[in-house]
Amino acid sequence: MWYREALDRAEQAALLADIRAVMAQAPPFTPTMPRTGKPFSVTMTNCGPLGWVSDTSGYRYQSFHPDTRQPWPPVPARLLRLWETYARCPAPPEACLVNYYGPDARMSLHQDRDELDLTAPVLSLSLGDTALFRIGGEERGGKTSSVRLASGDIFVLSGPSRLAFHGVDRILAGTSTLLAEGGRINLTLRRVNPA
Template sequence: MEFNLVFEVYFMIHLQQYLSLEQQSQVIQACREVARISPLYTPKMPSGKPFNCQQTSCGSYGWISDRSGYRYSEIHPNTGKQFAPIPEIIYNLSKSLATQIGELDYIPQTCLINYYKSSGRLGLHQDNSEQNLKPAIISISLGDDAVFLVGGTKRSDATKEILLKSGDIIIMNSESRLLFHGVKKIIPGTYNLLKSGGRLNLTIRQVY
């Protein structure tokens, strides 16, 4: 598929409706298979406050948040077992995208899967738990539309709203790798791709 750059700020790339409906369905099915091995759960912030979304991970590592802080672990916090491997369709897609932006040695080591119900949201944050902060972050949106916020390298910087639709992909690389970003709100009923409604967001990263 042709790689079309349709939005760029600080070299952040927004690919609108990059995935076909068939590809979206295949990725969702792959996520369901992951969840059977590594179930969704509601993480807590270091303060003890629960997140406004559920999550799980797949790959060699999973992103964890609890009273001990933010970190990566090889073990699912609820099952005590290793996370499911990254499904081939997700692994190959992320490798292909990384290659097209010039990151030929990109290694997808983890895929964080966030499930947002209609009331879900995610506050402004940086993705900085990885030991290697140079490889791109690749984010895939599936299901209902979401209002995505992206700011600058400081939390106090002004933010811009971007409407993310099912099949959209955001790539944060180069200068955009450490931009503050978050999910302002979900727009329910906009794209009923998931049986239960809501939105899935997949974030693929190289940790080391």
């Protein structure tokens, strides 16, 4: 489900302030690819009881920041309310991954399957510059379609779409004035463990 312009500018600004506070507690880090150690072009942080990290030992969820070793900050109340409204999931999110894309960042086609519970929905919220987002089916190499995810859009992946291949082809620089520094922040709220 794609909820275009779900959030007005004031609500986007309030969420951005919440996320800036998360980033002050848990500074964005540059994940690296398992095995190769190649850095991601996206920087990341998390809030919630668990956070997604990637380094040379692999992808995983853990309860603390990889550099500061501090627990992740809690998920802001405003984000929890969006989960309640849009995710239609009785259990609260356990992880909120915060991705920051500069103008040249991208994310190659992948599936999200590091969660033990693959039946719960994932809620994505976009802030800042528009992303050219690509989504396909459950098999790599299948047909894909492109959508432009703009600031304030909410995308909920549930049912079979939860295992769809997806990625970000590029960021359309200068399409939003929300982030003073430019670029895009994407938040994904997730369950990790079965409720």
